[in-house]
Amino acid sequence: MSINGTMLIGQQAVSGQQAEIHAVNPSTGERLEPTYMGGGKAEVEQACALAEAAFDTYRETSLEERATFLETIAAEIEAIGDDLIERAMAETGLPRARLEGERGRTCGQLRLFANVVRAGEWLDLRIDPALPERAPMPRADLRQRHIALGPVAVFGASNFPLAFSVAGGDTASALAAGCPVVVKGHSAHPGTSELVGRAVQAAVSQCGLPEGTFSLLFGSGREIGQALVADPRIQAVGFTGSRSGGTALVATAQARPQPIPVYAEMSSINPVFLLPEALAARADTIAEGFAASLNMGAGQFCTNPGLVIARQGPELDAFVAAAGEAVQGSAAQTMLTPGIHDAYAQGVGRLAGHAKVKEVARGQVGETAHPCQAGLFVTQAEAFLNDPALQEEVFGSTALVIACQDAQEMQRVAAELEGQLTITLQMDDGDLDAARQLLPTLERKAGRILANGWPTGVEVCHAMVHGGPYPATSDSRTTSVGSAAIFRFLRPVCYQALPAGLLPEALQDANPLGVSRLVDGQREG
Amino acid sequence: MSINGTMLIGQQAVSGQQAEIHAVNPSTGERLEPTYMGGGKAEVEQACALAEAAFDTYRETSLEERATFLETIAAEIEAIGDDLIERAMAETGLPRARLEGERGRTCGQLRLFANVVRAGEWLDLRIDPALPERAPMPRADLRQRHIALGPVAVFGASNFPLAFSVAGGDTASALAAGCPVVVKGHSAHPGTSELVGRAVQAAVSQCGLPEGTFSLLFGSGREIGQALVADPRIQAVGFTGSRSGGTALVATAQARPQPIPVYAEMSSINPVFLLPEALAARADTIAEGFAASLNMGAGQFCTNPGLVIARQGPELDAFVAAAGEAVQGSAAQTMLTPGIHDAYAQGVGRLAGHAKVKEVARGQVGETAHPCQAGLFVTQAEAFLNDPALQEEVFGSTALVIACQDAQEMQRVAAELEGQLTITLQMDDGDLDAARQLLPTLERKAGRILANGWPTGVEVCHAMVHGGPYPATSDSRTTSVGSAAIFRFLRPVCYQALPAGLLPEALQDANPLGVSRLVDGQREG
Structure with missing residues (x-):
């Protein structure tokens, strides 16, 4: 073909009559044929x-x-x-x-x-x-x-x-x-x-x-x-x-x-909550998984983990140090388009120039035409709660860590989140109560809630929800x-007393399609 | 109470602090206590x-x-x-x-x-x-x-x-x-x-x-x-x-x-199509049922039949004569509010004053404070197709009959209809082919399609659709x-790898709620 x-x-x-469209190889910047x-x-x-x-x-x-x-x-x-x-x-x-x-x-x-x-x-x-015999009306x-x-x-x-x-x-x-x-x-x-x-x-x-x-x-x-x-x-x-x-x-x-x-x-920044027991037990492993998810595909996924939320303290410091090290070592992958690359640079610039945000690490600079230099930043929950702009998505391999004073402040951060595609919990058995406290808020904020995994990688199956409250999606x-x-892409139509010859096949008495139906509210077939 | x-x-x-609200008895115009x-x-x-x-x-x-x-x-x-x-x-x-x-x-x-x-x-x-064993990814x-x-x-x-x-x-x-x-x-x-x-x-x-x-x-x-x-x-x-x-x-x-x-x-004007065989066989019976549906509750139903569509000829003339007689004899019922009564009078006035619309009959004038004087009007399909205003709902017991030259023109009228809650077919066995021709268009126009009944009376059941394309509803x-x-009022949430202790009851392995579930796409229970 x-x-x-x-x-x-x-x-x-x-062939159209309007402006030309040229694909560009983002690794080299070269124009690709043919012209559209x-x-x-x-x-x-x-x-x-x-x-x-x-x-x-x-x-x-x-x-x-x-x-x-x-x-x-x-x-x-x-x-x-x-x-x-x-x-x-x-x-x-x-x-x-x-x-x-x-x-x-x-x-x-x-x-x-x-x-x-x-x-x-x-x-x-x-x-x-x-x-037909029902009274007062059939x-x-x-x-x-x-x-x-x-x-x-x-x-x-x-x-x-x-x-x-x-x-x-x-x-x-x-x-x-x-x-x-x-x-x-x-x-x-x-x-x-x-x-x-x-x-x-x-x-x-x-x-x-x-x-x-x-x-x-x-x-x-x-x-x-x-x-x-x-x-x-x-x-x-x-x-x-x-x-x-x-x-x-x-x-x-x-x-x-x-x-x-x-x-x-x-848009979604896919918050990751690091619950205390998990953070204390395995900050390094979590940091490793996090950095891998952050860097996957130059971070150009709707479900890229752009926000990490945890209680401040030595455990979080250990996570930030390990994650920072991983980010620092991460190779710069080519971004999809020059425009995405520019927007990424601007987004990282906004974080880097924010008075309340501290840079933890930047990744390797890269040598292709449009590389994604990864980034990790940290701020305090108070700053995050006071500045809605810190929830703006930076499309690419950059994340912001929110250090909270205590569980109550984590809860407040959760309550202030915009709608998300996903929210992730890193948790151990001892975190169950903390997770239960958060869950009702998280359910209202995201279409998918996951534990001890990473949000990138969206399974195509029956139970998947790739959606979520505004602005993650419009519906x-x-x-x-x-x-x-x-x-x-569907809407219901009701057929009342239609002769059999006019009824759609799916609704005929004999159920020729053999599809499960609700009859008087009871499931049949 | x-x-x-x-x-x-x-x-x-x-008790509020804003403007007073007084209920009014629409039959008498008297103000009802208490003040809200x-x-x-x-x-x-x-x-x-x-x-x-x-x-x-x-x-x-x-x-x-x-x-x-x-x-x-x-x-x-x-x-x-x-x-x-x-x-x-x-x-x-x-x-x-x-x-x-x-x-x-x-x-x-x-x-x-x-x-x-x-x-x-x-x-x-x-x-x-x-x-967990799936390759390449679990x-x-x-x-x-x-x-x-x-x-x-x-x-x-x-x-x-x-x-x-x-x-x-x-x-x-x-x-x-x-x-x-x-x-x-x-x-x-x-x-x-x-x-x-x-x-x-x-x-x-x-x-x-x-x-x-x-x-x-x-x-x-x-x-x-x-x-x-x-x-x-x-x-x-x-x-x-x-x-x-x-x-x-x-x-x-x-x-x-x-x-x-x-x-x-x-808003919905609930078109009724009178198909040729049915019209030829039982114009009088159809007229009787139509007038009863039109007059029910002073026509103040979302599903009131406000539009009748049929091929012109002596059969339609017979229907119009019979329906006109029924309308003429119909008692004026009190309308719900003075505002609805005023809007009805204006809507009927628009029809009565329309150059291409002919008055067939008006009902009795009524003696209460806000009576609904029924109305029946007739126009040609061409006029209807050329004036979108003729599709505006007149909330009350008034209907407009559209006389079409042939089946093609009926089809054109169907295609030009705005979204509706209901569309009704009056049809006999010999009308099956005509109904089949219309059905795909009708399905796109209405939430409920009914045969040989009347749209008023909305059953509360599992298969009911009381909805329809815009402007019948907004969704x-x-x-x-x-x-x-x-x-x-619901939205889906997906839970990925949540520990059993965190899962909602409905989703626990043992299915403690005993509700039917799709497992790997297959229905269970």
Whole structure:
């Protein structure tokens, strides 16, 4: 498979008329071919018209057809072979092993959703049979299923060129729900996006689906993205990126004549609480695990541990010393884009220049064009509580340690946290009571709470919540990773007294799909 | 139980300092005692502080405790006896039988949610056990449950003084989810609200719950409601009312530093499609059923059938003649408030004065202070398609018939409809193909689709969807009636590798709650 520098609108390859987009190899700063000509309103119009035309057919594909389509996408992505890995390496500076792993995750995710589609739990089928003899009023036959919301706009993320991009979690879950998808590819990895887009396009064709089931657009600046979210045919939006970007999309979606949901995963500093017994018993081991998590992928994960909270004292000093040593020794990895590198330098600069923040250590400087020099800083809880700016995410391998006077102050820090994707507890058996005291607050602050692990590494499974209260995401009721992500793109419809010939298959008496249903509130099957 | 003209903040009865509120008997125009002194920011502050203080305790009550609480509220409402019915009759002009039925519905709803709480399906429990041997990376133990969002603001609706008011569906589902509730009672029925509020307050005390679990505020104008929605402790909002009112609350919720979901049920004209065979076979019977549904409760239902769509011809003429006759003979019922009566008169005036709309019939004029004179109007599909204003809801017993040239034009009308709570098909066996053609469009337009019935009368059950695309509601993914209404007030939390001693009871290995769980994606129990 080769790349031509085009957008993909349905089964067509289309060249835009707007500003040029050039991928840059962040390790070398060199420009990568081909040039991508960005699209604008005309291409949004075409892609959305096709998506709308595809919707009623695509959403009523059988469970098996839709599952097979998702599996075909996975197979087509794998069939690209090493070209995909090499292009992604060139466009992102990420190492081969990471990208091979991410490809596995992406294809595994598509196959998970294939199984989710087949199992059909997402249909949330409910039947309340007619009660014609009920007094004083009979009850009509009432049946409920979930249907797809409509065409969905997905924004590729810079930091996962495969798993949160063209055929990533948002696309996989929207397609699984029965929604056509229009992707706005990230300008940092257009070649990777085109390769994956062509895999999806091929799968659409192979499976005999309407061409508008999938399109891929490119465009620099916010105009094309805003036009996409404003298009009346788009019914939901998936986004992973900055708080300002996500907030802008939410504002556009709310300003529409018909507002629509935006699932924006935006910012999180993923606090880690070091509880006293654990800290006393194993400060060094914790510091080692922490530094590894902090440095993974140059810290460019939504779940990077950017905040450490503990009681001050010699145990915390030991942790800070060990973590500082690890940070100091850490090699500088190339960051994803020049823009991310600049923003990182500014964020570290804000910490370094803060009157109440002390630098503990900086990592190695690095020799590539856009290296991430790791950083560890420390401050007092009082300073943290008095300055909301210290909660701002620094995207990259930098963390801030908050030294608290006592357990009460740790509790106050917890209570003042903004919404997070994750909160981690490092704890031993003797910390159980302390953890129990914190837990109710932590549950209100984060979508995932973990003990004695590290927040990086988000398992794609059924129980995962990759979401959390604002500003971690724009909608705390949802997850963007794991099988429950499908629920973001569905809405319930109730059918009252419909003749059997008009009822959707899933709701027919004989249960031809064999999916579990709630009958009079009791689960059957 | 007596009423004192006070708000209820936790276990206190509190008198406000703002503008006076007087209930008015809409049948007579007479002012009802006592005077209610409206509250303001001070009372919002008190109620929200108590709700916040109650939250962590209330949300972790056992399923049985919470279910018993809901049942106790129902018993306390019933214990008020006839005083409640008489006060509601005086404040709303609604007849005794309707209010007795609505009380039954309200208490039945509370008991339904008690059973929903006990069954625990709403917890959506998911467990993905650890896979320590998995290569290349082990999987940690991951468990998910849903927790309550936080304190919820509920706005009482004017048109259901019991079932969508102080202890109505929003309050019942929020309490079931584990959310404390602060109700802003509707100024049209403060006495009814106080009576029910005292019943809830008594149940809180009897069940030994924190007093902040429930508060009831009053206030005229929008200030107190806006203050409530803007309060940082409020985490979700339930509202049933006008489009302008709902839209204003959504804007306030979105402008918060932390935006929150607003579940506003706003406006719907509940189109009825008369398909050809049914129309030819039984125009008179359909007209009779239609007029009964249109006139029920002076048309003051969210699901009142305000639009009829059919192919022009002698069959439609027969329907219009029969329906017109029924409308002409229909007695004028008292409307809920002088304001609703005025808005109805204006809405009917807009139709009557429209160049392309023809008056078919008006009902009897009525002799009470605020009567609803029914109305039936007719227009051509072309006029309807060219004037979006003809889709504006006229809240009351008035409907507009749209005469279409052919099936294609009916389809175009369907496609141009705004979002609706319901769409009804009047159809016979011979109409199946026509209905199948329409169904995909109707599914995208409404939360509930019904055949050969009438949309008024919303069953409280598991399969009900009382919701729909904007502007029917602000969030088409939800329902405000039926057991699924609980999902509006929940969010998922994932627990990764938590020690057994820290895990919520619902997620412990032994499944002590005995609730159905998804284990590795497979349903167990």
